[in-house]
Amino acid sequence: MVTNSSQEVAQLKASLREMAMVGERADPLVFGGRENIIEDVMQFARRLPPTGPRGNTVVIDGPPGAGKTALICEIARRLSREGASPILQLEPPSRQEVADIYAQLAAALAGAPLEAGRTTTRREAGLAFRPGGIGAVASKDETVAPPSIESPLAVDNLRAGKAWQSDERAVVFIDEIQNLTSNRDADECRLARALHTQDRIPVLLVCSGLSNSQDILERAGLSRIGTGNRFSLSPLAVDEALTCARSTFDLVRNMGLPGSDKAASEWAERVAYACDGWPRHLQNYFNACWTTLGSQDTPSLDSADLEAAMSLGDELREKYYADRIARTSLPIEVLAALQQEIDENQSVTDYQAISSIGYAIDALPATTKQAVRHRFSSDAACFDKMLAVGIVSLDDRKRCVSPIPTLGEFILAEYAAGKR
Ligand SMILES: Nc1ncnc2c1ncn2[C@@H]1O[C@H](COP(=O)(O)OP(=O)(O)OP(=O)(O)O)[C@@H](O)[C@H]1O
Numbered sequence: 488m489v490t491n492s493s494q495e496v497a498q499l500k501a502s503l504r505e506m507a508m509v510g511e512r513a514d515p516l517v518f519g520g521r522e523n524i525i526e527d528v529m530q531f532a533r534r535l536p537p538t539g540p541r542g543n544t545v546v547i548d549g550p551p552g553a554g555k556t557a558l559i560c561e562i563a564r565r566l567s568r569e570g571a572s573p574i575l576q577l578e579p580p581s582r583q584e585v586a587d588i589y590a591q592l593a594a595a596l597a598g599a600p601l602e603a604g605r606t607t608t609r610r611e612a613g614l615a616f617r618p619g620g621i622g623a624v625a626s627k628d629e630t631v632a633p634p635s636i637e638s639p640l641a642v643d644n645l646r647a648g649k650a651w652q653s654d655e656r657a658v659v660f661i662d663e664i665q666n667l668t669s670n671r672d673a674d675e676c677r678l679a680r681a682l683h684t685q686d687r688i689p690v691l692l693v694c695s696g697l698s699n700s701q702d703i704l705e706r707a708g709l710s711r712i713g714t715g716n717r718f719s720l721s722p723l724a725v726d727e728a729l730t731c732a733r734s735t736f737d738l739v740r741n742m743g744l745p746g747s748d749k750a751a752s753e754w755a756e757r758v759a760y761a762c763d764g765w766p767r768h769l770q771n772y773f774n775a776c777w778t779t780l781g782s783q784d785t786p787s788l789d790s791a792d793l794e795a796a797m798s799l800g801d802e803l804r805e806k807y808y809a810d811r812i813a814r815t816s817l818p819i820e821v822l823a824a825l826q827q828e829i830d831e832n833q834s835v836t837d838y839q840a841i842s843s844i845g846y847a848i849d850a851l852p853a854t855t856k857q858a859v860r861h862r863f864s865s866d867a868a869c870f871d872k873m874l875a876v877g878i879v880s881l882d883d884r885k886r887c888v889s890p891i892p893t894l895g896e897f898i899l900a901e902y903a904a905g906k907r
C-alpha cells in the first residue's frame with residue numbers, strides 16, 4: 488500500500504512513534520519461535536487430572552527480557568483458541584487474587600458466575616455456590632460471607648459428580664514467581680501447592696520467572712518438579728529471529744509503511760542479526776527502526792537510513808545493559824571478576840561464583856568495600872542480586888552462566904574503560 492496524502496503520512500508517522508513508545512510491552516507485534524516449548528506445554532495441558540498425572544507443574548524460566556511474559560501470553564492465547572481456559576496472573580497473587588483465581592476456576596470448570604469468589608456477594612450467589620449446598624441465611628439484599636471456593640476440591644464439588652468433557656480444561660499461569668513469598672503458609676503458596684498436588688480437577692499450573700524459579704517453588708513446598716517440566720529460555724535461533732523480523736516488517740508495511748520487498752528483507756536481516764536472538768534486543772532494534780522511520784518527512788524503508796536505525800538500536804541495547812549494571816548496586820569490578828571467571832570456565836558453580844564475588848569485594852578500595860559490605864548482608868546476597876537483575880543466570884544444571892554474550896562483553900569493556 489502506498490501512502491500519498493499528507494494525512495496518511497501524518498497518521499503513519501504517529502503510528503510509528505506510538506509503536507516506538509510502547510516498545511517495552513510484553514506482547515510483541517509478532518511473536519517468534521519457541522514452538523517446541525509451546526507445543527510441550529500444550530501437551531501437558533491436554534493430559535490433566537483426574538485421569539492424567541498430577542504434579543505436572545511447568546516452570547518457564549530465564550533472565551530478564553528473555554521473553555517469559557510474552558511466552559505465557561502466547562500459550563494462553565493458543566489454549567484459548569483450542570477451547571481451554573487460561574487464567575493469567577502476572578505476579579504472585581494477593582489473598583484477594585487467590586480468591587479470584589478460584590472463582591475463575593469455578594467459572595471455567597463448573598459454570599459458576601465469576602462473582603462466586605468475591606469477598607462480599609449477594610445472598611443468591613453465595614447460596615448457589617456453597618459447596619455443600621447449605622447457604623448462609625440472609626435477607627434478599629444483604630451481602631453474605633463469601634462462598635468457600637478455596638480449593639480444587641471445592642471446585643470439583645460444584646460439579647456434583649458430573650463427568651469431565653475434553654474441552655473442560657484450565658491452565659493457571661503465575662508470572663514473576665521469583666517474588667513468591669517465603670512464608671509457606673501464605674495464601675499464594677497454598678494455592679500453588681494445591682494446584683500442584685491436586686488430582687480432582689483438570690487444571691495445570693504454569694509458573695514463570697527468573698532462573699531461580701524452581702528453587703523458589705521448592706521452598707514453597709512444590710516438590711518433585713521434573714526436569715522435563717522446566718523450560719529455560721535461551722536466545723531465539725537466528726532463523727526464528729529472522730522470521731519474526733520479516734513478519735513484523737510485513738505487518739507494518741500492511742499498516743501503510745512503504746518499502747520494497749528487497750528493502751524490507753534487508754531491514755529484517757539487519758535487525759535479526761544485530762539482536763543476538765535476544766527478545767528484549769529484538770524489540771530494542773524494532774524501536775530504533777520505528778523511531779528512525781517516524782522521524783523521516785515521508786517514512787519509507789527504501790529511503791530511511793538503515794545504518795542510523797542500527798546505531799540507535801546499539802545505543803538502546805547498551806542503555807539496557809547499563810541499566811542492568813546500575814540495578815545491581817555493585818561496582819563494575821565485582822561484576823567483571825565473576826564475568827572473567829565465567830569466561831574462563833564457561834560456567835561456574837554457585838559456590839565458585841560467590842567466592843569470586845567475595846575476592847573481588849575484598850580487593851576494592853577501603854571505602855567502596857565498606858559501602859558494599861554495608862549494602863549487602865553477604866557475598867551470597869550479592870550473587871542473588873546479580874541473578875535477580877539478570878547480570879548472570881543459572882543454566883539447566885543450575886550452574887552460573889552469562890545470559891547473553893554481548894552483555895558479558897559490555898561488562899568487561901566497561902571495566903576496562905574504568906581502569907583507563
Ligand atoms: N518470542 C518473541 N518474539 C518476539 N518478541 C518477543 C518474544 N518474546 C519476547 N518478546 C519481546 O521482548 C521483550 C521482552 O519480553 P518479556 O517482557 O516477555 O520478557 P521477560 O522474560 O518477561 O522479562 P522480565 O524478566 O523483565 O519480566 C518484550 O518487548 C516482548 O514483546
Ligand SMILES: [Mg+2]
Nearest residue numbers: 555556557662
Ligand atoms: Mg516478564
